[in-house]
Amino acid sequence: MIRFLSAILIPTLAWAEVPQGPPNADFTPAFAEQTRAPALPRTPVTTEVFADGLENPWGIAALGNGQFLVTERPGRMRLINADGRISAPIPGLPDVFDSGQGGLLDVAVSPFFARDRTVFWTYAKPVGNGAATAAARGVLGTDxxxxxxxDIFVQEPAVRGGRHFGSRVIPMADGTVWITTGDRGAGDSGTLVQDITTTHGKVIRVNADGTVPADNPFVGQDGDDRIWSLGHRNMQGAAVDADGTLWTVEHGPRGGDELNQPRAGRNYGWPVVSYGINYQGSDVGAGAARAPDFTEPVYYWDPVIAPGGMMFYDGDHADWQGDLLIGSLNPGALVRLKMQDGRVLGEERLLTDAGRIRDVEVLTDGSVMVLTDASRGKVLRLTPG
Structure with missing residues (x-):
């Protein structure tokens, strides 16, 4: 049963920037509006509870018929029907490493799901005495x-600990699949992130069967052929824009959450440079925000938003067309970025009282589904305008 939650009519106001408190670091941005972009006029929105009672939901994917697949971090995938009813757990999933930030993570469906019924997901895979970020696929039967x-990808090497698995998965119409991984909590000692023979802190690109696309940037070199880009900390959001270009968003330490447009073979600097500082207040690396060998983030936040999933808006609300919607875990919100020519023009924070927002799904009718990450998590439907 869908329950009405609230109708919010917010006056059209514009601030110099989104109120967010003082930064943790004193770095100067590399270009105008790389951080703290002007606040956008507030959008009137209506919000309702579509489904609730989920245990730490992590990923949501629309099936195109009013139904959704949702993952719960302890290791369950469920079907949510058009009326908000939640199914029993779907059988057939592999075991997950359910510890710390690990568990069952993202879910996505094939661009041709109506024909092939193929589902993709990421999860923390138990490997020996440790765990690794993995991506898998399967066929969802009518039963x-x-x-x-x-599995179509398993992060190498597996390590102990329950932090920074990433991860998002995006199957593309050309038969390739994007997968994001985290540094597994290595911090300043994260030499694996800068090592192209490992898959820690990397954007991964494989074919849907796990083989390597011939045009990947490290094919024929000494690195892991599945790597697209490197130098990332903990990418928990990824989306493809209207031109088919991949964008990612990753957690920084204290400050330095980054929005990137990963380019083939590029290095994004972690843990050598960062626009944030370590949690205890010390410098990251040598204390620099940038260096010549590393690609700048398109945008960064300090203090952090602790980003979750994200998606570009292509619904019916004209003012949001092409905007980027990002879930925030801390302080919690739905963050809207106005985009133009690969740059951020403005920022808005919505649902600031909804708690930790883990994932975002834009529907064809212009509404937006968001997941709240809680022991009794919800699926909220937001309608702008």
Missing amino acids: GRLSDVR
Whole structure:
């Protein structure tokens, strides 16, 4: 049963920037509006509870018929029907490493789901005495079971600990799949992130069967052929814009959350440079925000938003067309970025009282589904305008 939550009519006001408190670091941005872009006029929105009672939901994917797949971090995937009813757990998933930030993570469906019924997901995979970020695929039968389940990527090497798994998965119409990974909490000692023979802190690109696309940037070199870009900390958001270009958003330490447009073979600097500082207040690396060998983030936040999932808006609300919607875990919000020519023109914070927002899904009718990450998490439907 869908329950009405609230109708919010916010006056059209513009601030110099979104109120967010003082920065943790004193770095100067590399270009105008790389951070603290002007506040956008407030958008009137209506919000309702679509479904609730989920345990730490992590990823949501629309099936195109009013139904959704949702993952719960402890290791369950469920179907949510058009009336908000939640199914029993879907059988057929592999075991997950359910510890710390690990568990069952993102979910996405094939661009041709109506024909091939293929589902993709990421998860923390138990490997020996440790764990690794993994991506898998399977076929969702009309009987509600997953079959033909197989991994298409497993992060190497597996390490101990329950932090910074990433991760998002985006299957593309050309048969390739984007996967994001985290540095597994290595911090300043994260030499694996700068090592192109490992898949820590990397954007990964594989074919849907796990093989390597021939045009990947490290094919034929000494690195792991599956790597697209490197030098990332903990990418928990990824989205493709109207031109088919990949964008990612990643957690910084204290400050330095980054929005990037990962380019083939580029290095984004972690943990050598950062626009943030370490949690205890010390410098990251040598204490520099940038260096010549590293690509600048398109945008960064200090203090952080602790980003979750994200998606470009292509619905019916004209003022939001092409904007980027990002879930915030801390302080919690739905963050809207006005984009133009690859730059951020303005920022708005919505749903600031909804708690930790883990994922975002834009629907064809112009509404937006968001997941709240809680022991009794919800799916909220937001309608702008």
